[in-house]
Each structure stands twice: as structure tokens, then as C-alpha cells.
Amino acid sequence: MSSVIKPKHQRLVLVLAAIAALIAAALLAAWALRNQASYFYLPAEMVSKPPAADRAVRLGGMVEAGSLKTAPDGVTITFTVSDGTAKVPATFTGITPDLFKEGSGVVAEGHRSSDGVFVADNLLAKHDEKYVPREMRQMSTGEAHQKVEAAK
Amino acid sequence: MHGFANPARFLRLARPITAPLLLIGGALTLAVLAWGLVSAPAEQLQGETVRILFIHVPAAWLGMGGWSVIALASLSELVWRHPLAGIAARAAALPGAFFSLLCLVTGSLWGRPAWGAWWVWDGRLTSMLVLFFLYCAYIALADAAERSGQGNTRIAAIFGLVGAVNIPIIHYSVIWWNSLHQPPSIGLSALSGNSPMAPEFLYGLLAATLGFSLLFGGVVLARMRTILADQQTEARLRRRAMDYADA
Numbered sequence: 001m002s003s004v005i006k007p008k009h010q011r012l013v014l015v016l017a018a019i020a021a022l023i024a025a026a027l028l029a030a031w032a033l034r035n036q037a038s039y040f041y042l043p044a045e046m047v048s049k050p051p052a053a054d055r056a057v058r059l060g061g062m063v064e065a066g067s068l069k070t071a072p073d074g075v076t077i078t079f080t081v082s083d084g085t086a087k088v089p090a091t092f093t094g095i096t097p098d099l100f101k102e103g104s105g106v107v108a109e110g111h112r113s114s115d116g117v118f119v120a121d122n123l124l125a126k127h128d129e130k131y132v133p134r135e136m137r138q139m140s141t142g143e144a145h146q147k148v149e150a151a152k
Numbered sequence: 153m154h155g156f157a158n159p160a161r162f163l164r165l166a167r168p169i170t171a172p173l174l175l176i177g178g179a180l181t182l183a184v185l186a187w188g189l190v191s192a193p194a195e196q197l198q199g200e201t202v203r204i205l206f207i208h209v210p211a212a213w214l215g216m217g218g219w220s221v222i223a224l225a226s227l228s229e230l231v232w233r234h235p236l237a238g239i240a241a242r243a244a245a246l247p248g249a250f251f252s253l254l255c256l257v258t259g260s261l262w263g264r265p266a267w268g269a270w271w272v273w274d275g276r277l278t279s280m281l282v283l284f285f286l287y288c289a290y291i292a293l294a295d296a297a298e299r300s301g302q303g304n305t306r307i308a309a310i311f312g313l314v315g316a317v318n319i320p321i322i323h324y325s326v327i328w329w330n331s332l333h334q335p336p337s338i339g340l341s342a343l344s345g346n347s348p349m350a351p352e353f354l355y356g357l358l359a360a361t362l363g364f365s366l367l368f369g370g371v372v373l374a375r376m377r378t379i380l381a382d383q384q385t386e387a388r389l390r391r392r393a394m395d396y397a398d399a
Contacts, residue, residue: 039272098268124332132197132354133193135258
């Protein structure tokens with residue numbers, strides 16, 4: 001018999017076929033999850049396909065520079081969440097995390113009110129992938145622009 | 153690879169390098185962590201909390217690396233029937249589970265000051281938690297196979313291979329999906345000197361990873377030797393019991 005396959009090679013082919021099928025299945029699952037597994041809506045998605053008002057959702061993007069304002073009561077803030085293409089006004093009452101500031105990332109948990117303003121119940125600060133020592137802060141004004149560009 | 157198939161030959165090699173791995177790895181890890189705690193610079197936005205980076209990131213990598221070891225060992229057990237492969241996979245499971253848990257715990261401690269939340273169900277955190285559960289399941293499965301006495305570890309090997317699907321998911325979770333966790337700071341850009349992570353953090357992180365990896369290797373070798381010694385003891389006791397039965 002010339003077509004004898006060594007058991008070792010048979011097992012290898014079997015295992016490789018199983019792995020290929022598994023990876024295909026995982027990719028399909030990940031692709032199907034591409035929207036559901038996202039942690040938040042971007043402003044562009046919030047504007048183009050707005051979720052029902054009063055449905056609990058998350059909105060993520062950059063706090064637009066110059067948009068952060070504190071109301072006279074001192075604990076209510078309003079700001080604009082932007083992703084470079086769309087902007088969503090948002091409001092929040094409470095204590096903000098340390099990293100929450102203009103020009104940096106934010107994930108707001110809450111709902112869209114009927115007038116289009118996002119009412120946040122909770123704010124999460126989103127850090128980016130940059131790690132810069134404090135001493136280099138002065139040097140990084142150019143990087144700050146870069147960061148806003150990269151976030152778009 | 154089959155040159156190491158003989159446990160005696162493997163032991164001759166493993167015995168002298170276990171202790172140096174543990175000692176050098178321990179010393180390097182302690183030195184880097186002490187540097188990270190005391191001398192590393194504070195980060196411009198996060199301030200002092202960034203120091204946990206030197207534990208959190210190596211723990212995450214080794215948690216994923218541990219399962220890669222399990223997957224490769226499972227492959228060589230299933231295909232080539234390598235006699236030490238199953239032992240290597242079992243030996244890597246416990247330190248892998250430990251590092252995954254360390255990653256989850258330090259990440260949680262870091263998340264509170266940086267994000268404002270101990271835990272969020274975003275893609276990265278969830279897939280890492282799944283990895284920890286996979287480790288627990290693998291350990292239970294491999295122990296059950298061992299205890300049944302038949303030494304049929306094939307089910308554990310198949311599970312080890314299937315679970316490897318989670319590793320790329322962990323890596324790409326911050327790229328495919330919007331997540332609260334930031335995208336990777338370390339990639340090919342580090343080679344071109346264009347890293348988003350400043351060199352102080354980058355080199356400290358790489359040194360910490362080397363130290364933790366040496367420790368990981370030392371623990372895996374020590375555990376492999378323990379499992380081999382257990383099996384020898386078991387076999388010897390069984391032989392003796394049979395001798396008594398014959399007498």
C-alpha cells in the first residue's frame with residue numbers, strides 16, 4: 001500500500017483542520033459581536049442611529065476643549081462629547097474622576113433625553129495609550145494636538 | 153524535541169537551571185519593582201498610580217503566555233504524543249492562572265483611580281476574566297484526568313487547544329470594539345523609537361517582564377519535576393503493592 005498515512009500525520013491534519021474550523025467560528029462570532037460587544041456609542045453613531053430616549057446606554061468620545069462648564073449649583077456640569085465628526089451635548093451631576101478634563105477621553109453612562117442632550121448618571125475617564133512622565137509635560141503641547149487628532 | 157522525551161534526560165537538564173531561574177528572576181523582579189515604586193517618574197495625567205503598570209502589564213502578558221504554553225504543549229501531546237507535553241501544560245496552568253488573577257486584581261485597583269470604576273464589562277476586561285475561568289476549568293479537568301488513574305489527559309489537551317481561541321480575542325478586544333481599556337501602547341512602533349510609552353516606562357516594563365518570565369519559567373520547571381516525581385512514586389508504590397500481592 002502506497003497510500004499509507006502515518007498516524008502522526010493523520011492526527012496533525014485532523015488537529016489543524018479542527019483549529020482552522022475553530023478560528024473561523026471565533027472570527028464569525030467576533031464579527032457578529034462587532035456592534036454588541038462595543039462598550040459605548042460614538043457621538044457619530046449616537047447622532048445617525050439614536051437609541052431610544054430613556055434607554056440606558058454609554059456614550060464615549062473626547063470632551064471637547066472649551067465646552068466644559070459648571071452650573072451655578074457647583075456640582076452640575078455640561079460638556080460636549082465629540083469624535084471629530086459629530087458632537088453630542090451632555091450633562092452630569094456629581095463628582096468627576098481625576099482624569100476627566102477637556103481634551104481627554106470620557107465614557108458617560110446614562111441616557112439620551114428627548115431634546116438630544118445626553119444625561120449622564122456616571123462618568124468614566126478613558127486613558128489613551130500614551131504614557132508620558134510628568135517632567136515632560138511642558139514638552140508635550142504638540143503631543144496634545146496630536147492626541148486630539150488621533151482621537152478623531 | 154523528542155530528545156527531551158526521556159524524563160531522565162529532561163531532569164538532568166532541568167535540575168541545575170531551576171534554582172538559577174528562580175533566583176535571577178526573583179532578584180530582577182524585586183529590583184525593578186522597587187525602582188518602579190520609588191524612582192520611576194510619575195505620569196503626567198495619572199500621577200503616582202502609573203507605578204502599578206510594572207506589575208499589571210507583565211502579569212497580563214504572562215497570563216496570556218501561560219495559555220500559549222498550554223496550547224502548544226497540548227498540540228504536541230495530541231499530534232506527536234510527546235510524553236512530557238501534558239506534564240508541561242499542567243505545570244504551566246497554575247502560574248498562568250495566578251498571573252491572570254494578578255492582572256485582574258491590579259487592573260481593578262488601577263481602574264478605580266484612573267477610570268473611576270473598579271470593574272467595567274468592556275471587551276478587554278471580560279475576555280481576561282474568561283481567561284482566568286478557562287484556567288480554573290483546565291486545572292480541574294487535568295486534575296480529574298490524573299486522579300482517575302488512567303492518565304487519559306487527552307480531554308484536557310483538547311480543552312487547552314480550544315481555549316487558545318481566547319488569546320487573540322484578548323489582544324484584539326481593544327482594537328475591534330470600543331472599550332474603556334486603552335489600546336495597546338507597545339507594538340512595532342517601539343522598535344522604530346516611536347513608542348507612545350516614554351522610554352522610562354517602556355524599559356522598566358520590559359525589565360519587569362523579563363524578571364517575571366524567568367520566575368514563570370522556574371516555577372514551571374519546578375512543577376514539572378514535582379509532577380514527574382509524583383508519577384515515579386505512584387508507579388513504585390503500585391509495583392510494591394503488586395509484589396506484596398504476589399508474595
